[in-house]
Amino acid sequence: MSQMSHKVYNWQLKREMAYKYPEARPQKQVAWIFDTNKCIACQTCTMACKMTWTSGKGQEYMWWNNVETKPWGFYPMGWDVRLLESLGPQSWDGDKYIGKTIFEQDIAGEEIMGYSPEEDDWLNPNLGEDEVSQPVKQGEYIKIPHQPWMFYLQRICNHCTYPGCLGACPRKSIYKRDDGIVLIDQDRCRGYQECVRGCPYKKSMFRGFTGKSEKCISCYPAAEQGKQTQCTVNCIGKIRLFGYKGPWDKPKEDNPIDYLVHFKKIALPLFPQFGTEPNVYYIPPINVPEAFNRQLFGPGAKAAVEMYRKAYEDTRLIGILMLMGATEEIPFTFKVEGDINTGHCYGYNEKGEQVAKVPLKEPIVIRQEYDKERDVHRLSVS
Amino acid sequence: MKKTVYFITFVLLAAFLGLVYYGARHWRGMPVQIERFETPALNVAFMDKDIDLAQGLAPEVWQEIKLQEIKLMYQVTALPWPKIKGMLSAVTVKAFHSKENIYFYMSWPDDTEDRIHETTQFSDACAIMFPVEKDVQPHTIMMGFLGRVNIWQWKGNQDREYWQKESPQTKAYVDYYYPFEDKELFPVSQHVTKFAVNDLLAIRVGTITPKDVQEVMGKGVWENGVWTAVFKRPLKSLEGENGVNFISGKRLSALAVWNGSKGDRGGRKSISDWLELNIQ
Amino acid sequence: MSVYRLPFTVYRKIVVGFLFLSSIFFFLSSPSFAAERFFEVKAKKFSYTPNIIKVNKGDKVSIRLISEDVHHGFFVDGYGVKTSAHPGMEGALSFTADKSGRFSFRCSVTCGSLHPYMIGYLYVSPNNLWVWGVFGVLALGLISWLITSKKKQKDEKLKLFGIIPLEWRFPLTKFKPLRALLKSRWFPFLPIVFNLFIFTIILLAGFIGGLGAGNYNFGVMIVWILWWVLLMMFMVPLIGRFWCMMCPFPLIGDWIQRGKLINVGKQKSWGLGKRWPNKLRNLWPLVILFWVSTWFSGFFTVKPFATFILLGAIILIAIIIALFFEKRTFCLFVCPVSGFQGLYANFSLFGVRSRDPEICKKHVPKTCVVGNEKGYGCPWMELPYEMNRNTYCGLCFECLKTCPYDNMDLVLKPFGQDLFAERRRTDDVYNRRSTDEAYKALTMIGIFLSFFLAFQGPYGHLRDMVTAKTFGLHGYLGYLLESFTIDFLLIPGSLFLFAWLSKLASRSKEVKLKDVFVNFSYCLVPVGIAIWGAFSLGIIFPNGSYLLHIISDPFSWGWNLFGTASIPWTPFFTGLMPYLQVLVTLGGMLFALDFGYKFSQRTYKDIGEAKRGWIPILIYLILIHIFFVRIFVG
Structure with a gap:
């Protein structure tokens, strides 16, 4: 039984789905692109978020942004495998998902399929870091995909179109703004933690000190001023891009997020089979076996990996990849000019002003052993 | 002989038919009471005594007062549901009023004393609810109701904070000292100590809202597997006509109990049917 | 049929083979993966929707009870779990279906006039009792066939189960205190x-x-x-x-x-x-x-x-x-x-009989018929001195009071003795074996069916029909028509069909079909007794506790004469009930089989005809008993 009484369209599943509220897509939707291939798990993003938002009392265990190593890392413990196990068969018919989402399970007494993690589950976010999938055997050597393998999965709140947290809250204390950001109203929240149970990604967290739950707020003060989020801006590896995604049926080719998600289909949502239509899009790791990628990112993973390995064939793709980390401002549109060796990618803000210009190919600078200008000899030059 | 027999027969027939006619009329006229679920009643007598909750629950005062046992049922009208396991025990409820205040006493069994509201840990609680409007009839429509209700919810964790002056603790960094706690910027990150009892209003499922003026005091004690909670509030509400004023006469109420260790919170609770208060 | 000419060892092999195969079938019902099942059950006077719930053994069953009109309850026989709901406040129940079989769930809160009959069925498969019941029926039938097909000649003396001579009588009034009691005008x-x-x-x-x-x-x-x-x-x-x-x-x-x-x-x-x-x-x-x-x-x-x-x-x-x-x-x-x-x-163990027919022959006038100062002549217009059936004797004991020779006895006799009693007088217009008695036995079966289905079955619309919620063909009139058709046409018709098959199988030329029909209808006497007995179990176990209430408060005026008025509804033995019902039904079949073969010998001229004519009736009895077992537990 459930009160999931509305039929909504989930473009990631290519079908209609049950949800508690009617379909109401925001004017613009905050979205991120994470290139998992470039992440080095330096956790700078994690600390940037922590220092900005979750360094208060009661928030000690919270990591609104976390980077976990797959396959053996989790935060909280087992968050994905537990839900995947209860979800049942997650079958795809081509592009269309024919299994059940978390909103379509018939569970007595619950609206959504979910679980409540124990307090202890949150306490060891680094367990499994850098662990490979299986012990290295005698005589093994590196091939693509790696065997054994591991990769870093960076996770924040996905600000889903059909959030599990929002559907689970019996008091409507969670709301989705018309820029797509999902927020927990701290006045209205009474600490029932249904959102903690309902979020499949476990990015809603309870704060005992205030008695209310909190979650990633998409750095909305920055977003409202046209700036990218803390985790995006501080990323050392420049793997992240933040912006606004257009509607799924009318994507704009000059919007970098739309281009990667809807046109190239190289950036894929995480666990689309949960049914929440998450808005953080990952470029899948190319070193990971296809089956694992498929489970995490859906049936488009294989094509995305192949495309990434041939990324140089598309200057616009390269352009966006280079645009990552190039500016604090949100690139609403982008443009690429020139060829792969000499071209540039330009990013423009909402008003159309240029906010970034990056070369498609990093210029190669050879450092001379003797620097004339400074009159010094350099050590350690290759 | 024949005539006598016929006569007797006729008399008997007439008598029987008369009885049937009478019975039928009488029967139809009698309201066919099919075990109408009777709203239990609780007397709220006058006693010239007041309880200082800081000193305790005053069991000696409550001992004299007649109790009412109220059956509880799992709340399964609205999702999500509490964990349904086994039969529920009944709540013992008592009430009296003094010149100034009205007191309610609730006692129910609970194996564990849960006074922590933390990650996936919920506090025991109990509540008593009154429709704000007078003359509300006990429809058996409980959850999808009928105008405003005033709910007094006593919570174990709030009781602990208020009476024992303990603040909420997290497992992680329990000993960590926050040098900037008093310089906390975000209003949402500030902890407000509430009373042990939340004074709330609601009009239907999911609309519960704290009142601007919190008028209810309460205290709860757990001993040997039994919770006892006492509510205290002035007879007249500070909100005047917009609040619940306890004047002589009948008033409806209903009860709820949360068992924190079973994951009860919000709508996951056990509720009772209407209880009629007879305020003397 | 040539099967009779086969040696007994072949029969034995058939029996063993049958038992083996059926036990395989039984154990083949393998346990399935225990699932979590949830049901939303709506309760309305006086039935549930869904009225039939099917789960597997081991399933965790959750029920949300929604009431559509008044306060209703939900109690599961055999599990003893219950909940209740008003309109607007639902009830919830959660239990593990660890017992298999068919369990009635019934209303546990007085909700109206048909409250004790507000019933639905919960099936927890595998329904072993049903299988065992059918197995029992088939086994009894097979044993009966084996025994009867072995017979080479008609039984000279009829013996109940071949052990107790049917004509055996024990005069209980041998005991003086009993005789004194029965002779007293105060008794x-x-x-x-x-x-x-x-x-x-x-x-x-x-x-x-x-x-x-x-x-x-x-x-x-x-x-x-x-x-x-x-x-x-x-x-x-x-x-x-x-x-x-x-x-x-x-x-x-x-x-x-x-x-x-x-x-x-x-x-x-x-x-x-x-x-x-x-x-x-x-x-x-x-x-x-x-x-x-x-x-x-x-x-x-x-x-x-x-x-x-x-x-x-x-x-x-x-x-x-x-x-x-x-x-x-x-x-x-x-x-x-x-x-x-x-x-x-006629099935029962007791009766009033004269002891020594010689005394009665010489006694004129027969005071048991005309009366004397000690008592009245038989008010039931029987002839006590030659009475050999209980049908028209009301046990008023006037004949014991009037007999000057104390020649009347209250006797203990084996079950069914009277069913085989022969007519003593040819002008005995109302004490004979004929169609009226056959129809009585048959209509009792039909009435049992209507009653059971309406009052112990899950069918709310049947209850509506019986209580005349509507009057048309889908309502009360339909009930009357259905009742007439089943009681007077279908069930007698089914017996008639098998009686005809019996006559056909016997290859008898002289026997009258009516005689076959009437004689075999008496097999239904123990059947009727058994199924009505089993029906009564279904009444007393769930509802017996109401008796405690009403003896203290007979008029519902709030009295409490014996202190038992507030005893709540407490069903007892509801888990045991289906087993007892099956046992009683099989018990009835046992007697029906025994009597049936004896009737066959009575009806047909020689042993060959009797054995052949018995087979269709045996099949009929097997079929109806499978049907009854299904009604009770299937």
Whole structure:
């Protein structure tokens, strides 16, 4: 039984789905692109978020942004495998998902399929870091995909179109703004933690000190001023891009997020089979076996990996990849000019002003052993 | 002989038919009471005594007062549901009023004393609810109701904070000292100590809202597997006509109990049917 | 058929093979993966939707009970778990279905007149009891076939199960205290007066009782729960027309006719004293009257005033008949209960019989018939000196009082002795084996079906039909039509078909089809007793606790005479109940098989015809018993 009484369209599943509220897509939707291939798990993003938002009392265990190593890392413990196990068969018919989402399970007494993690589950976010999938055997050597393998999965709140947290809250204390950001109203929240149970990604967290739950707020003060989020801006590896995604049926080719998600289909949502239509899009790791990628990112993973390995064939793709980390401002549109060796990618803000210009190919600078200008000899030059 | 027999027969027939006619009329006229679920009643007598909750629950005062046992049922009208396991025990409820205040006493069994509201840990609680409007009839429509209700919810964790002056603790960094706690910027990150009892209003499922003026005091004690909670509030509400004023006469109420260790919170609770208060 | 010429060893192999195969089938019902099942059950007077729930053993079952009109409950037999719901406040129940079989779930909160019959079925597969029941039926049938096909000649002496000679009798009145009791004019007067007192309260309770709900009314409970159950489970099968002995209904008529309360007054009834017409001196009026009274079963079993009307009418008619006709004409030919009591009493263990026929031959005039100063001539217009069937004897013991030689005995006899008693007199117009008795046995089966399906089945629309919620073809009229068709056409028709097959199989030329039909209908006497007994179990176990309430508060006026008024509804043995019902049904089949073969020998000329003619009837009995087991547990 459930009160999931509305039929909504989930473009990631290519079908209609049950949800508690009617379909109401925001004017613009905050979205991120994470290139998992470039992440080095330096956790700078994690600390940037922590220092900005979750360094208060009661928030000690919270990591609104976390980077976990797959396959053996989790935060909280087992968050994905537990839900995947209860979800049942997650079958795809081509592009269309024919299994059940978390909103379509018939569970007595619950609206959504979910679980409540124990307090202890949150306490060891680094367990499994850098662990490979299986012990290295005698005589093994590196091939693509790696065997054994591991990769870093960076996770924040996905600000889903059909959030599990929002559907689970019996008091409507969670709301989705018309820029797509999902927020927990701290006045209205009474600490029932249904959102903690309902979020499949476990990015809603309870704060005992205030008695209310909190979650990633998409750095909305920055977003409202046209700036990218803390985790995006501080990323050392420049793997992240933040912006606004257009509607799924009318994507704009000059919007970098739309281009990667809807046109190239190289950036894929995480666990689309949960049914929440998450808005953080990952470029899948190319070193990971296809089956694992498929489970995490859906049936488009294989094509995305192949495309990434041939990324140089598309200057616009390269352009966006280079645009990552190039500016604090949100690139609403982008443009690429020139060829792969000499071209540039330009990013423009909402008003159309240029906010970034990056070369498609990093210029190669050879450092001379003797620097004339400074009159010094350099050590350690290759 | 024949005539006598016929006569007797006729008399008997007439008598029987008369009885049937009478019975039928009488029967139809009698309201066919099919075990109408009777709203239990609780007397709220006058006693010239007041309880200082800081000193305790005053069991000696409550001992004299007649109790009412109220059956509880799992709340399964609205999702999500509490964990349904086994039969529920009944709540013992008592009430009296003094010149100034009205007191309610609730006692129910609970194996564990849960006074922590933390990650996936919920506090025991109990509540008593009154429709704000007078003359509300006990429809058996409980959850999808009928105008405003005033709910007094006593919570174990709030009781602990208020009476024992303990603040909420997290497992992680329990000993960590926050040098900037008093310089906390975000209003949402500030902890407000509430009373042990939340004074709330609601009009239907999911609309519960704290009142601007919190008028209810309460205290709860757990001993040997039994919770006892006492509510205290002035007879007249500070909100005047917009609040619940306890004047002589009948008033409806209903009860709820949360068992924190079973994951009860919000709508996951056990509720009772209407209880009629007879305020003397 | 050549199968009879096969050696017995082949039969043995068939039996073993059959048992082996059936046990495989039984164990093949493998346990399936235990799932979590959830059901939303809507309760409305007086049924549930869904009315049938099917789960597997080990499943965790959650139920949300929603009430659509008044406060309803939900109690699961055998599990003993329950919940309840009002409109607007639902009830929830969660349990693990660790017991398999069929369990009734019933309403546990008095919700209206048909509350005790608000029932649905929960099936937890594998339904082993059903399989075992069918297995038992088939096994009994097979054993019967094996035994009977072995026989080479007709039994000289009929023996019950081949052990107890059917003509055996033990005179209980050998014991002087018993004889003294039965000879006293105070017996059975005192029990009758006691029952008169009880029935007065019943009538009063029906007339002025407080609540409209039957289960809280003395009248409804005592009559339809206590009396009916005692009647069907104990009195009739064991002691025959024991109820007739202490029935208060004809008491007033007796007083009017006799002119005296206890002692002997007029031998000839005061009043018009007519003789009941010959054409109606059989069970036909009773067949019809009982069937007509079942038209109103939906009312008088649940509404106190309807019980009052029924009982009041019966008493009134008893008195009027007593004014117009002689003696106990009412008891013999008009009382609706008389029919099946009379017929089924032939199965019972007790009877009144004369001991030494020589004494009676020489005794003139026969005081047991004409009466003397010690007692009345048989008010039942039987001939006690040569009576050899219980059908028309009401156990009033007048003949024990009047016999100057103490030649009348209360005897203990084996089950079913009377069914084989031969007619003594050729002009005995109402004491013979014929179609009226056959139809009585048959209609009782049909009425059982209607009652069980409506009152112990999950079918709410049947209850609506029986209580005349609507009057058309889908309502009350439909019920009457369906009742008539099943009771008078289908069930007799099915027996008729198999009787015809029996005649065909026997290859007999002379035997009359009517005789085959009538004779074999007596097999249905133990069957009827068994299924009504099993039906009664289904009444008393769930609802017996109401009896404790009504003895303290008979009128629902809030009394508490014995302190038991507040005892809540407490069903007992509901888990055991289906097992007992199957056992009782199989018990009835046992007797039916034994009697059936004996009837076959009676009907057909030689052993060959008897054995062949028996087979279709055996098949018929197997089929109907599978059907009954299915009704009870399948």
